[in-house]
Amino acid sequence: MGLDITVYKIIKNDPTKEGTFDDHCFDLVDNDFNYSNPFPEWTKQFEADRIREYFDWKQFGEKQGIDINDYNFVGTDYTDEGPVFMMRLKSDRRVLKTFNYNDVPVNPKTIKVLPIKEVGYQRKGLNDKFYEDYKNGKIGYLVWTKAELERYLDLYCDEPYEYIYPNGEPSGTIVKPKENFKKNIIDNFVEGEDCVAFSW
Secondary structure (H helix, E strand, C coil), X not given: CCCEEEEEEECCCCCCCCXXXXXXXXXXXXXXXXXXXXXXXXXHHXXXXXXXXXXXXXXXXXXXXXXXXXXXXXXXXXXXXXXXXXXXXXXXXXXXXXXEHHHCCEEEEEEEXXXXXXXXXXXXXXXXHHHHHHHCCXXXXXXXXXXXXXXXXXXXXXXXXEEECCCCCEEEEEECHHHHHHHHCHXXXXXXXXXXXXXX
């Protein structure tokens, strides 16, 4: 896995083209699936409705006679009987339980979303300070202003350097992180219309 840097344009949903943004939107909900839009005020005009299906863990716990809050989600696995959720008991991490996907009720819920379209992209290209600052909570997942992107250019993009192969040999190829970030990200970004997402 590596870093993906994407410029997204916030777009109006076209209700005549159903499904045009099914997988291209930010869900505007908190951890309890209540409406939450932490983005800039100007994004509110682009909000749209979308039906999402959510696992009803509370109902599942009641049916199973367990408190689902007593468990931590570990992952999923695929067995001969189908996919299962793997969960570990918080009070005793040795206890691992599996629950069949089909046993967990699914409820449809209409939520607000922010439709988006990719208008710029870059793979990798930022230095170790970026990862350090992200890990320490100094920066976040999204950037909404040109000034902040310029700050990223200064702090997290190195000057040109020659790429060195893993065996230590010089490649003869010059890598230009600042030039690439400006061309791929900043030049494709319009403040008040776009945001930039950093994910890996």
